[in-house]
Amino acid sequence: MASSLLSSIWAAAIFLGLQAAGASWPYNTYVTEPFQPPQLGVNVSGTPAPGYIFVGPRGEQPNGTAALIYDQDGSLVYQSPGAVTSNVNVQTLFGKPVLTYWDGDMLTIGFGYGLVHVLDDTYNEIYTVTLPGDIIPVDGSPRASYIDLHESQLTPRNTMLVTAYNVTQADLTSVGGAEDGWITDSTFWEIDVATNQVVFSWSALAHIDEIPLNYSHQPLPVGNDRNNPWDAYHINSVVAVDDGYLISIRHMFSAFYLNSDGSVKWRLSGNGGGDFQAGPNCNFSWQHHIRAFEETPTSITLSIFNNNNNGPSQRVPTTGLVLDLDLLFMTASNRRTLADASYPMYSWSQGSNQLVSGDPDGNALLDYGSTTVIHEFDSSGNTVLSAQFGEINQPASYRGYKYQWSATPFWDPAVVVRSNSAGNVSVYMSWNGATDYDTWSIYGGSSVAAANSTLLKTVARTGFETRADLVIGNLTYIQVAAEKGAGTRRYSMPVAVPS
Ligand SMILES: *[C@@H]1O[C@H](CO)[C@@H](O)[C@H](O)[C@H]1NC(C)=O
Ligand SMILES: *[C@@H]1O[C@H](CO)[C@@H](O)[C@H](O)[C@H]1NC(C)=O
Ligand SMILES: *[C@@H]1O[C@H](CO)[C@@H](O)[C@H](O)[C@H]1NC(C)=O
Numbered sequence: 001m002a003s004s005l006l007s008s009i010w011a012a013a014i015f016l017g018l019q020a021a022g023a024s025w026p027y028n029t030y031v032t033e034p035f036q037p038p039q040l041g042v043n044v045s046g047t048p049a050p051g052y053i054f055v056g057p058r059g060e061q062p063n064g065t066a067a068l069i070y071d072q073d074g075s076l077v078y079q080s081p082g083a084v085t086s087n088v089n090v091q092t093l094f095g096k097p098v099l100t101y102w103d104g105d106m107l108t109i110g111f112g113y114g115l116v117h118v119l120d121d122t123y124n125e126i127y128t129v130t131l132p133g134d135i136i137p138v139d140g141s142p143r144a145s146y147i148d149l150h151e152s153q154l155t156p157r158n159t160m161l162v163t164a165y166n167v168t169q170a171d172l173t174s175v176g177g178a179e180d181g182w183i184t185d186s187t188f189w190e191i192d193v194a195t196n197q198v199v200f201s202w203s204a205l206a207h208i209d210e211i212p213l214n215y216s217h218q219p220l221p222v223g224n225d226r227n228n229p230w231d232a233y234h235i236n237s238v239v240a241v242d243d244g245y246l247i248s249i250r251h252m253f254s255a256f257y258l259n260s261d262g263s264v265k266w267r268l269s270g271n272g273g274g275d276f277q278a279g280p281n282c283n284f285s286w287q288h289h290i291r292a293f294e295e296t297p298t299s300i301t302l303s304i305f306n307n308n309n310n311g312p313s314q315r316v317p318t319t320g321l322v323l324d325l326d327l328l329f330m331t332a333s334n335r336r337t338l339a340d341a342s343y344p345m346y347s348w349s350q351g352s353n354q355l356v357s358g359d360p361d362g363n364a365l366l367d368y369g370s371t372t373v374i375h376e377f378d379s380s381g382n383t384v385l386s387a388q389f390g391e392i393n394q395p396a397s398y399r400g401y402k403y404q405w406s407a408t409p410f411w412d413p414a415v416v417v418r419s420n421s422a423g424n425v426s427v428y429m430s431w432n433g434a435t436d437y438d439t440w441s442i443y444g445g446s447s448v449a450a451a452n453s454t455l456l457k458t459v460a461r462t463g464f465e466t467r468a469d470l471v472i473g474n475l476t477y478i479q480v481a482a483e484k485g486a487g488t489r490r491y492s493m494p495v496a497v498p499s
């Protein structure tokens with residue numbers, strides 16, 4: 001099998017625990033919130049699409065792990081409750097935008113077990129999607145929910161597609177393994193979000209006749225050990241398409257189009273085409289995040305994050321691909337390759353390729369997974385934005401996205417008042433998650449009830465947290481309001497001026 005040619009010890013798509021020997025990347029701190037997100041360095045060299053940047057960094061600094069939203073100036077906009085997250089993104093549920101992110105245990109060998117939060121545009125958790133039941137996790141520890149970190153994709157029918165890795169046994173003699181070999185089956189599940197009921201499930205191993213094990217490029221582990229199962233497939237994306245599902249099987253360098261009964265309609269292999277005759281520049285390997293566009297009965301366009309690497313020593317430039325498939329003649333042709341020759345990236349695990357507006361010829365945002373860098377390409381293939389949120393190969397964000405997002409939190413703005421000297425204070429103000437304010441008004445009074453009786457100062461918002469210094473005389477209470485024109489006015493709680 002081809003995999004035997006690979007000597008890589010990097011058996012997994014996710015690698016954690018690369019603890020910095022003293023984190024050197026700068027992390028922000030705030031007075032009003034305990035958050036310590038990584039600084040997001042942003043360089044703009046063209047016209048990026050409008051929107052915010054969504055990442056879930058982790059791996060270096062525990063306080064920086066959460067679902068994070070930044071603006072394109074690099075200021076934090078939102079930090080979720082502390083958690084190890086992945087796939088932080090905006091999707092549509094029942095016709096409304098929702099923020100979804102996976103939250104759970106990430107195992108160092110490339111799997112996760114957890115659940116998916118679904119928040120509305122006030123950050124109220126309206127649904128929590130879970131998968132209890134019949135799964136044996138790689139670490140053997142039973143859990144209340146087994147949703148894997150790799151996918152949490154909503155469908156137009158208001159279901160969520162999620163992946164799960166199940167340790168089981170299979171006959172591996174066809175690939176030189178044991179008859180009772182240990183393997184991680186790649187499964188995916190379609191869950192009705194409103195009821196959390198499973199409406200469809202699929203297992204790669206159950207389709208071994210259509211997806212033989214010898215498609216895998218993943219080396220068999222040494223020995224036959226339940227604690228070290230062969231990750232033959234490594235499913236990492238699932239999306240609903242007209243006739244069923246489109247899945248990415250990383251270790252087989254393949255996209256499979258499945259019929260709605262789970263049978264295989266066709267396979268696109270990044271290693272020579274599979275069921276397609278592939279034109280130039282259609283190969284891909286160790287890929288992530290395959291999405292479908294412009295589907296008709298006779299054609300479909302796929303976006304692919306082509307890692308092209310499976311370990312830090314394999315320095316082959318990572319690319320974003322957009323491939324056109326002709327389903328009549330079964331040909332694949334390259335429509336776009338997204339890569340910056342002057343700033344090559346080598347992403348050996350994780351990553352995403354987001355066609356930002358849904359237009360295959362429009363801007364594309366590549367999150368380089370293990371390498372903490374995001375590049376946005378315009379329709380001509382020029383890099384128009386690059387952003388970084390950590391030392392290369394220290395933290396990682398499984399995927400990174402850009403979305404337009406408008407949110408008004410259900411909580412009030414936060415304010416902290418510090419006394420500099422008698423009657424002279426610094427006021428710190430923030431409103432975690434709020435997108436629609438640009439101004440702070442600072443009020444004072446001599447009682448809680450009258451804390452906003454006198455307008456003292458109005459200042460422009462500066463990023464996540466705004467500081468204003470002012471002289472307040474003998475006023476004993478401060479209250480602030482986040483504002484935007486006549487539209488938004490939201491008060492903080494009144495706070496006592498410290499003596
Ligand atoms: C995380 O935050 C807590 C509380 O804010 C702080 O005490 C701790 O030092 C932080 N940890 C790191 C690694 O910075
Ligand atoms: C997971 O594997 C176990 C065997 O280890 C099996 O009993 C169980 O049915 C499998 N679950 C699924 C969903 O295939
Ligand atoms: C892969 O396995 C299938 C089914 O076991 C077999 O028909 C096929 O010949 C094998 N291909 C190669 C290249 O070994």
Ligand SMILES: *[C@@H]1O[C@H](CO)[C@@H](O)[C@H](O)[C@H]1NC(C)=O
Pocket residue numbers: 270271272280281283
């Ligand atoms: C694509 O992969 C096939 C199968 O390994 C190989 O024969 C072909 O040379 C590759 N094409 C390119 C352009 O690398």
Ligand SMILES: *[C@@H]1O[C@H](CO)[C@@H](O)[C@H](O)[C@H]1NC(C)=O
Pocket residue numbers: 041042043386387388
């Ligand atoms: C932004 O540009 C500066 C100066 O050229 C460079 O040092 C930095 O690495 C760049 N950052 C990103 C994220 O591209």
Ligand SMILES: *[C@@H]1O[C@H](CO)[C@@H](O)[C@H](O)[C@H]1NC(C)=O
Pocket residue numbers: 420421424425469471
């Ligand atoms: C208020 O305190 C700040 C910080 O100590 C100081 O810089 C500023 O000059 C003071 N303003 C007045 C009017 O005393």
Ligand SMILES: *[C@@H]1O[C@H](CO)[C@@H](O)[C@H](O)[C@H]1NC(C)=O
Pocket residue numbers: 452453491
């Ligand atoms: C003062 O704040 C309260 C909310 O805390 C608000 O109901 C009231 O209208 C405010 N008063 C003024 C004068 O803005």
Ligand SMILES: *[C@@H]1O[C@H](CO)[C@@H](O)[C@H](O)[C@H]1NC(C)=O
Pocket residue numbers: 473474475
């Ligand atoms: C606060 O100061 C104002 C004006 O300087 C004064 O009229 C008022 O009596 C003072 N109030 C108190 C409680 O000291």
